[in-house]
Amino acid sequence: MSNKIIRTAELDPNFKFEVTAHESARDLNYCFACGSCSAGCPIHEVFPDYNPRKLAKMIKLGLRKEVLSSDYIWYCATCRTCEQRCPQKVSFFNVLNVLKNIAAKEGYAPTAWVEQTKQVMQTGIVFPIEETCVKKREQLSLPSLKGEGKKAKKLIETTGLDEIESRG
Amino acid sequence: MSDRKEEKRIGVILCHCGKNIAGGVDIESLHKAVEKMEGVVFIAENRFSCSEEGQATIQQLIKENKLNRFIVAACDPTLHLATFQRCGEKAGLNPAFMDLIDIRKWTMHGSPVKVDSKQALENSKELIKRAVKRIRLKRIIPKIAVKTEPSVLIIGGGIAGVEASLELADKGYKVFLVERLPTIGGKMALLYKIFPTNDCAPCILAPKTAYANAHANITPLTNSEVMEVQGYIGNFRVKILQKPRYIEEKKCTGCGICIEKCPSKAPNEYAAGMGERKAIYIPYPQAIPLKAIIDAEHCLYFQKNVCRICEKVCPTGAIDFEQKPKMIELKVGAIIVATGFEEYDPSEKTEYGYGRYGNVITQFQLARLLDIDGPTKGKLLRPTDGKEPKSIAMIQCVGSRDESTNPYCSGVCCMYALKHIQIIKEMVLPTAEIYFCHIDVRAVGKGYEEYYRRTRGLGVVFLHGRPSEIIENPETRNLILKVEDPDIGERTELEADLVVLSCAMVPPHGTKQLSELLHIELDENGFYKEVHPKLQPVETSARGIYICGCAQWPKDIPHAIVQAKAAASCVDSELRKGEIKLPEFIVKTGKNKLRG
Ligand SMILES: Cc1cc2nc3c(=O)[nH]c(=O)nc-3n(C[C@H](O)[C@H](O)[C@H](O)COP(=O)(O)OP(=O)(O)OC[C@H]3O[C@@H](n4cnc5c(N)ncnc54)[C@H](O)[C@@H]3O)c2cc1C
Ligand code: SF4
Ligand code: SF4
Ligand code: SF4
Ligand code: SF4
Numbered sequence: 001m002s003n004k005i006i007r008t009a010e011l012d013p014n015f016k017f018e019v020t021a022h023e024s025a026r027d028l029n030y031c032f033a034c035g036s037c038s039a040g041c042p043i044h045e046v047f048p049d050y051n052p053r054k055l056a057k058m059i060k061l062g063l064r065k066e067v068l069s070s071d072y073i074w075y076c077a078t079c080r081t082c083e084q085r086c087p088q089k090v091s092f093f094n095v096l097n098v099l100k101n102i103a104a105k106e107g108y109a110p111t112a113w114v115e116q117t118k119q120v121m122q123t124g125i126v127f128p129i130e131e132t133c134v135k136k137r138e139q140l141s142l143p144s145l146k147g148e149g150k151k152a153k154k155l156i157e158t159t160g161l162d163e164i165e166s167r168g
Numbered sequence: 169m170s171d172r173k174e175e176k177r178i179g180v181i182l183c184h185c186g187k188n189i190a191g192g193v194d195i196e197s198l199h200k201a202v203e204k205m206e207g208v209v210f211i212a213e214n215r216f217s218c219s220e221e222g223q224a225t226i227q228q229l230i231k232e233n234k235l236n237r238f239i240v241a242a243c244d245p246t247l248h249l250a251t252f253q254r255c256g257e258k259a260g261l262n263p264a265f266m267d268l269i270d271i272r273k274w275t276m277h278g279s280p281v282k283v284d285s286k287q288a289l290e291n292s293k294e295l296i297k298r299a300v301k302r303i304r305l306k307r308i309i310p311k312i313a314v315k316t317e318p319s320v321l322i323i324g325g326g327i328a329g330v331e332a333s334l335e336l337a338d339k340g341y342k343v344f345l346v347e348r349l350p351t352i353g354g355k356m357a358l359l360y361k362i363f364p365t366n367d368c369a370p371c372i373l374a375p376k377t378a379y380a381n382a383h384a385n386i387t388p389l390t391n392s393e394v395m396e397v398q399g400y401i402g403n404f405r406v407k408i409l410q411k412p413r414y415i416e417e418k419k420c421t422g423c424g425i426c427i428e429k430c431p432s433k434a435p436n437e438y439a440a441g442m443g444e445r446k447a448i449y450i451p452y453p454q455a456i457p458l459k460a461i462i463d464a465e466h467c468l469y470f471q472k473n474v475c476r477i478c479e480k481v482c483p484t485g486a487i488d489f490e491q492k493p494k495m496i497e498l499k500v501g502a503i504i505v506a507t508g509f510e511e512y513d514p515s516e517k518t519e520y521g522y523g524r525y526g527n528v529i530t531q532f533q534l535a536r537l538l539d540i541d542g543p544t545k546g547k548l549l550r551p552t553d554g555k556e557p558k559s560i561a562m563i564q565c566v567g568s569r570d571e572s573t574n575p576y577c578s579g580v581c582c583m584y585a586l587k588h589i590q591i592i593k594e595m596v597l598p599t600a601e602i603y604f605c606h607i608d609v610r611a612v613g614k615g616y617e618e619y620y621r622r623t624r625g626l627g628v629v630f631l632h633g634r635p636s637e638i639i640e641n642p643e644t645r646n647l648i649l650k651v652e653d654p655d656i657g658e659r660t661e662l663e664a665d666l667v668v669l670s671c672a673m674v675p676p677h678g679t680k681q682l683s684e685l686l687h688i689e690l691d692e693n694g695f696y697k698e699v700h701p702k703l704q705p706v707e708t709s710a711r712g713i714y715i716c717g718c719a720q721w722p723k724d725i726p727h728a729i730v731q732a733k734a735a736a737s738c739v740d741s742e743l744r745k746g747e748i749k750l751p752e753f754i755v756k757t758g759k760n761k762l763r764g
Contacts, residue, residue, distance in 0.1 A: 004658050005658065005659050005660070005661055006656065006658050006659070006660045006661065007660075007661045007663065008559070008603070008660065008661065008662045008663050009663040013559075013601040013629075016627050017627055020627065029624055029625050029626070029627050029628075030621055030624050030625055031624070032609075032621075032624060032630070033630070033632065033655050053655055054655055054656065054657070057653065057655040057656055058656065060627075060629050060630075061629055061656065061660070088621070
């Protein structure tokens with residue numbers, strides 16, 4: 001996003017309220033940009049461009065589209081260090097969940113993520129089980145790993161996850 | 169005790185002050201040099217002269233060596249002269265013959281006049297030489313006792329002046345409270361609400377101002393200014409000029425009929441230039457005293473010899489066009505200066521366009537707009553078109569923390585800007601988007617950080633950057649601000665319908681003249697200078713004259729009150745016995761006699 005000029009007239013000032021309307025993200029407004037979240041985030045360490053503090057400010061400014069369409073909000077490792085360290089009791093982890101929910105509903109979900117959902121609906125399993133693994137389990141007399149595709153589908157349908165489309 | 173014929177036995181102590189002095193000057197050489205000085209019969213060194221042990225040593229030396237004059241070469245006399253005078257007195261030494269001279273300023277870390285060790289040695293030698301000479305030539309005449317007037321002049325009727333008045337009046341002193349405006353109360357009366365509790369300003373101010381007005385021991389002199397000050401502690405003679413109101417105060421009931429009928433309009437200073445008042449007016453509904461006043465500059469009778477309508481309609485016959493200025497002469501024992509502050513005029517910072525762009529206002533103006541009793545009756549409307557602003561940008565530190573205007577932090581503007589955000593978001597215009605452009609937020613005080621947090625919770629955009637300039641869109645009269653916030657990384661162009669500048673607090677006009685009348689010093693920023701910023705914050709270089717509130721330095725109301733009480737307490741300590749002893753001595757230098 002370098003060299004761009006952000007013009008507030010083109011932004012959505014209500015975005016912060018849209019996010020903080022969710023109980024789990026309510027405290028985001030208290031953020032005073034101290035950066036503890038970013039400093040402790042293991043993902044920020046690997047991808048410096050992924051920056052919770054910056055995302056927090058972008059939400060407040062109302063950079064709605066930029067935030068929701070960003071790959072970064074899907075990078076979180078869900079370790080919750082940010083939440084642990086924040087002196088203002090902001091759970092940035094929860095803020096990300098709220099963002100991901102909004103993003104998914106609006107068709108911003110990454111393709112891989114949607115494909116994975118489809119697979120779970122079909123097989124009931126997140127990662128496909130490789131043939132060697134199946135054989136090994138048989139050798140060791142372990143029960144076979146059969147996914148419960150049908151049950152998973154039902155569950156997913158009740159949450160509406162099945163309607164999520166990827167950004168394609 | 170000590171007289172002309174008596175042999176002068178001068179003792180000198182060189183204090184090391186730990187390493188503060190000993191670390192920066194060759195004490196041994198200094199010691200040798202002092203030994204040779206005329207009249208010095210004894211010299212010693214002390215690691216910390218001010219410590220109990222150090223003082224005991226001094227007393228022992230005085231007694232053992234029958235010293236009748238003593239010099240401590242150590243630190244600033246404003247800090248410790250009294251300590252050593254008391255110490256010497258216990259060993260039988262007249263306090264006038266105890267001197268403290270500051271050689272530490274040449275050597276101590278952080279001193280603005282620190283020099284290298286060679287120079288420090290020369291400077292110290294010279295200072296001690298002069299002190300020795302001075303004390304050799306000094307003669308004393310007995311202390312004289314003077315009666316003190318049990319009355320106090322307080323200049324400035326803001327919250328600080330009013331508080332100091334009440335403290336002293338309740339203790340039994342006669343107080344003359346001089347205010348140059350037609351009402352007492354100062355800025356606080358015009359602030360609408362007061363952080364950090366957001367109480368209504370007039371509601372918490374009026375009990376004080378009304379009590380001051382009614383107090384048997386307080387004479388409020390509004391519309392008045394100090395013209396002359398003579399004398400010294402206990403016995404100041406002052407002249408005060410009371411300008412005419414053209415109203416007989418005793419007759420005026422504050423009914424306001426005259427105001428309704430008066431045909432002549434004038435800009436309203438109590439609406440920060442954003443409204444009008446009549447030529448005859450009452451500053452605001454809670455003004456004290458609640459009496460009308462005629463502004464001769466806008467009155468048709470004074471200007472064109474016509475009208476006199478107010479005179480015809482006043483039911484009590486209170487109008488008196490013949491009133492003349494009155495010179496009031498008073499004798500007072502002490503003086504407190506509480507002249508407060510003024511808002512910095514931001515038109516000097518041309519990049520922000522104040523005065524050129526109609527929708528750029530100051531925080532003080534915003535306070536008036538938000539006030540139910542203000543020019544818009546509490547509606548937030550932008551000046552150019554009277555519409556409610558959808559977006560508001562606040563710029564902090566305008567004329568503060570800026571080497572081209574005022575280097576200091578005004579300390580209060582972060583807090584009152586946060587207050588205005590709370591009022592807008594919670595009461596006046598919750599839908600407005602607010603951008604707060606700051607260098608950093610200073611919320612230091614009891615309950616202040618919590619107040620800052622509460623403001624953030626309302627959903628405000630805090631931008632960590634100081635806008636470099638404002639450009640007006642000539643059609644919409646909207647304002648474009650360029651800000652750079654390192655958290656975002658990109659340049660941001662803020663578009664706002666209204667911009668509010670958080671301006672510095674500066675000394676009020678007339679401060680320099682008043683300081684000259686009072687013979688007290690101003691600091692480098694033009695505020696009244698205290699004797700010591702930490703230890704004597706309300707005392708001035710003139711005994712019997714004290715300062716408090718924003719006259720000393722920008723501050724919030726809690727701190728102004730603390731200082732007012734402190735100044736009142738200083739006055740009481742000096743005047744309570746009804747008599748003070750003035751130390752008097754003479755230094756004979758050739759033909760000239762210096763009395764002090
Ligand atoms: C916009 C704004 C909002 C603020 N909000 C708050 C708040 O919410 N809470 C808070 O704690 N503080 C607030 N403050 C700070 C507060 O205004 C001051 O702390 C307070 O007014 C200081 O009182 P004072 O008596 O020292 O000075 P002032 O209120 O300035 O009173 C001084 C008085 O002396 C008079 N005077 C001046 N010169 C002379 C002279 N030569 N002769 C005779 N009279 C003279 C003046 O006319 C004035 O009446 C705010 C300040 C501003 C600018
Ligand atoms: S740690 Fe909390 S307060 Fe600090 S920047 Fe992150 S979210 Fe904001
Ligand atoms: S929960 Fe996510 S955002 Fe927070 S520290 Fe862990 S990886 Fe970073
Ligand atoms: S001057 Fe007369 S008319 Fe005017 S307010 Fe006073 S009493 Fe009323
Ligand atoms: S109080 Fe805040 S706005 Fe005022 S000068 Fe200090 S930092 Fe700037």
